[in-house]
Amino acid sequence: KAGVTQTPRYLIKTRGQQVTLSCSPISGHRSVSWYQQTPGQGLQFLFEYFSETQRNKGNFPGRFSGRQFSNSRSEMNVSTLELGDSALYLCASSLIQGGETQYFGPGTRLLVL
């Protein structure tokens, strides 16, 4: 069974631009969560989607948004990029909302210049 895939793997943007990251969960998994990983803050929860609805949201500004499609694939969007948005963005999937075990993708490394 294929694992969680994320595209693109690497991205370079400049301040003020916007970016869209994509995540395809493990087949059959309906919940997708997004995390931001930085050396200083570790892993911080962004949001979780289940059945095309945002179910939980972390403490991030409204510039960070997401959505989930009927096939459970999810996208995350960051608008008006800031230097501090440079991070590894991880996607994790689980069978159900708040699933006991999450399976992580390889991440998208975003660099904002």
Add this chain to the structure above:
Amino acid sequence: AQSVSQHNHHVILSEAASLELGCNYSYGGTVNLFWYVQYPGQHLQLLLKYFSGDPLVKGIKGFEAEFIKSKFSFNLRKPSVQWSDTAEYFCAVKGGGSYIPTFGRGTSLIVHP
């Protein structure tokens, strides 16, 4: 809010040495506990988890962790580390009715051959 502390930020060991990584959390109710590992260049993967039952949990690659409720701790142990254990280790906790796991900031382990 739930918080997770990993006291050792960087650990350097020689092969065959014993390992213990500390993890303490703040919530006093029912919790689900996890240890994840991130090998260099690879995605985050689950080492072991505790939901209920025997507080001594065995995971993959010879790792184990002990849940001590009175100490709010879930320390990770391995009796004899190998060079291939070099990685970043993250403790995570879910509790208080929240579906959202809180991660510690991680411990970087370097094992010298």
